Amino acid sequence: MLSNILKLVKGNPLPPDPPDNAPEFTPVQFVDGIHLKRDDLYCFAGIRGGKVRSCLAIVSRFQEKTHPIPWGLVTASVRKSPQMQIVARVAHRLGIPARCHTATGAETDEMLDAVAHGAEIITHRPGYNSVICHHAGIDAERLGWCHIPFGMEHYQAVTANAIQARFLADEINAGRQPRPKRIIVPLGSGMSACGILCGLRDSGLADLRVLGVRVGGDPTRRLNQYVAGWGAQMDVVTAPEPYERAVEASIGDIVVDPHYEAKCVRYLEPGDLFWIIGIRAM
DSSP, X not given: OHHHHHHXXXXXXXXXXXXXXXXXXXXXXXXXXXXXXXXXXXXXXXXXXXXXXXXXXXXXXXXXXXXXXXXXXXXXXXXXXXXXXXXXXXXXXXXXXXXXXXXXXXXXXXXXXXXXXXXXXXXXXXOOHHHHHHHHHHHHHXXXXXXXXXXXXXXXXXXXXXXXXHHHHHHHHTTSSOOOSOEEEEESSSHHHHHHHHHHHHTTOTTSOEEXXXXXXXXXXXXXXXXXXXXXXXXXXXXXXXTTSOOOOEETTEEOOTTTGGGTGXXXXXXXXXXXXXXXXX
């Protein structure tokens, strides 16, 4: 399978990346009665969203503690997840190698994109998340490289999202941003939601309801670990489509990610704030 991937990308020059756009705080927009937290406007190395910010924060912390420049990045990723794209593109921009552990199976656009940006794909059978995460952790330790955990499960990811939530809360408390009825956020790993909940609590908005739309595996363990008592503020519903099934959706002319945010759109009501975490490189 990997030889087929390499054949497909060999000789195809990479298109130029869009310009980096890394504002300290991403904006809130109002479209069709919905407030949109546009974390998808954060862009680095041609890929957009708060997960990119989290990845860079993890790399930065590794550099501070271990090396002036990391020797490389290692991650575990579902084959259809943008995680491998994020890690591959960040490594490519930094001029360092990347290794992505995933399950054996048919190649995906995300795998092709990661390989096109220089990443090495290591497949495992069985490909359970626990298996690929285990191998990625051992690999990073063996090489002395920076480990980007599955789902960005790292306190730096919580901190990065909490900063964005505190900024939103400050705008609400100061009257510069109307208080939304609810915040709607997709739940993949749940790490973005952990940061949002922590930031709201820190800013005195623990009474602002949050609806998490589960689009993948069960995020309960991570929520319990990083946000004690999260159930007092956030309700969880499960999208009916499996993670692998893409859904097309947009808000106004804003196209949202087919595997994450698109599965939340049916739950939006006027006055809600929709936290758009990101969008994969298409």
